[in-house]
Structure formats: C-alpha cells, structure tokens
Amino acid sequence: MPYSAILIEIALPVLLIAGAERFAVNYFLRTPQQIDWVRRHAWLHPNSISRARYPMGFISVFLLYLDFPRTCFLFFTFWMITDITDGEIARKCDLHTEEGETIDPFSDKLMYSPMLVYMAWAGWLSPLWVGLFLLFDIIGQASRRFIKIKAANLFGKAKTFLVVVLLIVVGLEWIYGPLPLLGRTIHPLLVICAALAFCSTVFKLIPNYWYANILSILNLVCGLAGCWVVLAGQPPVYALGLVFLGQFLDLFDGRAAERWGSTPRGEIFDDVADGTSFGLTVGFIVATAFSQLWLGVLIGAIYLAAVVYRLIRFVVEKRKQGVVGGVATFSGMPSPAGALLAGTTCVLIPYEAVNGVIVVATALLMISRVPYAHFGRAILPKIPKIVRVLALGAFLFLLAQGVRRDHYTASLLISFGVAVAYLVSPLFWRAPREDAES
Numbered sequence: 199m200p201y202s203a204i205l206i207e208i209a210l211p212v213l214l215i216a217g218a219e220r221f222a223v224n225y226f227l228r229t230p231q232q233i234d235w236v237r238r239h240a241w242l243h244p245n246s247i248s249r250a251r252y253p254m255g256f257i258s259v260f261l262l263y264l265d266f267p268r269t270c271f272l273f274f275t276f277w278m279i280t281d282i283t284d285g286e287i288a289r290k291c292d293l294h295t296e297e298g299e300t301i302d303p304f305s306d307k308l309m310y311s312p313m314l315v316y317m318a319w320a321g322w323l324s325p326l327w328v329g330l331f332l333l334f335d336i337i338g339q340a341s342r343r344f345i346k347i348k349a350a351n352l353f354g355k356a357k358t359f360l361v362v363v364l365l366i367v368v369g370l371e372w373i374y375g376p377l378p379l380l381g382r383t384i385h386p387l388l389v390i391c392a393a394l395a396f397c398s399t400v401f402k403l404i405p406n407y408w409y410a411n412i413l414s415i416l417n418l419v420c421g422l423a424g425c426w427v428v429l430a431g432q433p434p435v436y437a438l439g440l441v442f443l444g445q446f447l448d449l450f451d452g453r454a455a456e457r458w459g460s461t462p463r464g465e466i467f468d469d470v471a472d473g474t475s476f477g478l479t480v481g482f483i484v485a486t487a488f489s490q491l492w493l494g495v496l497i498g499a500i501y502l503a504a505v506v507y508r509l510i511r512f513v514v515e516k517r518k519q520g521v522v523g524g525v526a527t528f529s530g531m532p533s534p535a536g537a538l539l540a541g542t543t544c545v546l547i548p549y550e551a552v553n554g555v556i557v558v559a560t561a562l563l564m565i566s567r568v569p570y571a572h573f574g575r576a577i578l579p580k581i582p583k584i585v586r587v588l589a590l591g592a593f594l595f596l597l598a599q600g601v602r603r604d605h606y607t608a609s610l611l612i613s614f615g616v617a618v619a620y621l622v623s624p625l626f627w628r629a630p631r632e633d634a635e636s
Contacts, residue, residue: 204370207268212275219279227290237291244284245298251277251305255312262316262372271369274313278362281306303354307335310361322368327388331361334395341402353401357394364388413451414467420444421475428482435606437483438541442613444475445534449574469509476537477505487544487553497557501540504561505533511565528570531563531621535570539617546610568624577623 226232236242254277261270284302288294311332318328338354364387367380401409421444424437451468481502488494508530516525531539543556571577 204374208271208370208373211272215272215276216279219283223283223286223290227287233291236287237293242287244288244293245295245301247280247284247287248298248302248305251280252308255309258309259312259316262313267369267373271366271373274309274369275362275366278306278309281309281358303358304339306358307339310358310365311335313365314361317365317368322372322384323388324385327385327392331388331392331395334392334399338395338399338402341399353394353398357391357398360387360394361391364391410451410454411464411467413447413454414464414471417444417447417451417475418467418471420447421471421479424475424479425482428479428486434483434486435545435610437479438545439606441475441479441483441537441541444471444479445538448472448475448534465513469513472533473506473509476533477502477509480505480537480541483541484544484553484557488550493550493554497554501536501557501561504564505536508533508536508564526572526576528572530566530568531560531570532572533564535573535617535620536560536564538613539621542610542614542617546607546614563621570620570624573620 227236240246254273258270258274258277261267261273281302284298288298314323314328314332317323318325364384367384367387371377371381371384401412404412420440424440424444427437427440428434448468448471481498483498484501485491485494485498488497511530512528515529540557540560544553547553547556
C-alpha cells in the first residue's frame, strides 16, 4: 500500500523533524540568558540561517538527479522548516533587520526554484505555468531594491507555503508512482501558486494605502462573478467557492487598513463588497435551493435584507461610538459567517424545509444582539500556528481535489462544521465589556 509507505517513510520523519524544531526553539529560548547566548553567536543569527539555505535547493536537485528521491525530499523539507526557525529567532531575540526582510524570501526562492525548474524539465510540471510563476517571483524579488517595505506580504507567505506543498506532492508521485488522490491536485496547486506570485508582486508595487481597497474590490469581483455563475445556470457550488475566496480576502482587508491606512471611501468599498459577496451572491444560492421559485426568492430576499441591515447597523453604530479601526466583538452574527452557514446549507443539504429553517435562523442571528467574536482578531490568534498551517493545507488539498474531480462533499462538510461551531460559539465565549458593541 503506497499510502502506508508514505506515512512511515515520509510523513513520520517530517513530523519528527518539525516536532524537534519546535521543541528546540521553545526549549532553548525560554529565559533571557538563553536569548542572550543566541544573540552572541553569529551562526544562530536569522540572517545566517537564511544564507545557509542559499545552496540547499541546488543540492536537493543534485540528490534527485542522482536518483535519491527520498533523501532529496527529506533534505528539502528540513531546510524549508528552517524558514520557520529563523523567523522565531528573529522575533524572540529581537534580531529583525531590514536586510533580513530581503534575504529571507530570497533564500526561499533559491530553495524551491531549482526544484520547480528540474521538475518542469522532467515533465512533472507545466513549463508554461512554472515559467509564469518564476517570472512573477523574479519581478517581486527585484522590486525589493526600490520599495520601502521589503518583507514578504500575505500573498507571498501563502505562495511559499503552497509551492512547498506542491513540490512534496510531486515528490511523492516521483517516489511511489501514480497516486490518483494526490496527483489530481498538482496542476490546480501550480496555477494557484502562479496566481499568488502575481498578487504578491502587484501588492509590492502599489501604494500601501490601496491594499485594503484592492482586497475589498477583489472581494466585490468574487461576489459579482458568483452572481453571474448562478444566473448562468452553473452549479451553485461554484458560486459558493467564489464566496469562500471573498471571505479569505475579507479576513485581511480590515487589518490592512489599520496597518497601512486606506482611502476616504475605503469603508464603503468594504461594505459594498461584503453586501455583494455575502449577501447578494448567497441570496441567489438560497433562491436556487427551492423547487418553487417564489419561495426561494422570498427566503433569499429575507437573507439579503438581513445582511444589508446588519452592515448598515454596524457602520452607523461604529461611527456613533467613535470607534476607529476594527472591533474584537460583533453584535449579531457577522455576514461572512452567515454566508458560510447559509451557503453551505443550501448546497450541501437536499431538504428544502431544513434549508429554509437554517437560512431564516441565520438571518435572525445576523440582526440580533448576540455577541460573536471576530474570527480574525479574537479566535484565530489563539489557535497554534502549526495547527493553522496544517488545517489550511488539508483544506486546500481537499479543495484542489474537488476542483479536479468535481467532488466537493468533504470541503463542504468541513465548512458546514466550522459554521455550526461558530454559530454556537457565544454559548462558550463572553466578550470583554470594553470590546463589545453596545
């Protein structure tokens, strides 16, 4: 069984390496004395670790050329894990430097670029998409010579993570032969990596105060595209996928505005985008879930009206209270969560009565005063980073499987479970008085 062999020969060693790295970083950076010791040794400086990765991508390719694929991918994985190590040392030992913001992403590129080129040459990856990916990557790296903010942005970090996942998937097929469950994800992952490389480069070249607006506009585009998908008679699950993408973008636009500022109409862009993606698109999805058009339109309209009311109330009350920036607590279920619950329900559950009850209940919760924690600000930071990374990787893998095979049940079940967990979260979480909306 190839998957049992993968578990024993690849997954277990990688988990042991990652566990040893986490233990070492946490154990040896506990006290001020240990931190001072690390600071005094140049070879432990984050920049030194980053520079040590420079030749490792080429060595990995050489091991692969010599027909040592298992050794190659364990070696490659070990050195990519050190990318987490140098970041932790920089934060805990206060060794962050402007030079490090440039050489750290450069070392990552030197790690994965030789592997991508060799795999494209060997026929495992599309040369066209690899070429586009590397073109965007090179432009992004060159731009660091004349831009002020040199550190990797969110798109760049996501790109690096996914390209490593891509190389590992290709490596497993290289070692163990065709793996239908994994192999179907290769091309979708490569396309997503190229798109993220493009976004990472573009976001480096535009003024920082436009970051939040661009994220909101992209969210709006997702919503409009989702509406078109439904009106064109395509499966609603495709529209729901665009809503998922809009939710990912919405997760960061508020924090981008807080960090880099925004334009005077930035808040309007955000509300219009949220209303389109999480209100109008999901309203269309709801309408298609009922055999009687009038009933579907009625329930979809009730849901849309709740989203619009929810967004307007939030802005009005925030301005009355003089709140600047984001909040940690919402009064009523936020519209992205409502979209997740109502959308997955109507796509996943084939019973109209159940759909109607859940959608109407979602609408009522959105206009209620039940306190809900902000997922990005109050919940996500409390989840360990390694858990977030593994969960994101697993979900993207299942999503890629769905894109390739048109089987979305697993992804929808996970999304529905997350939505239900968030639905009942006020039973177990209480907002700090100063953070809650009145």
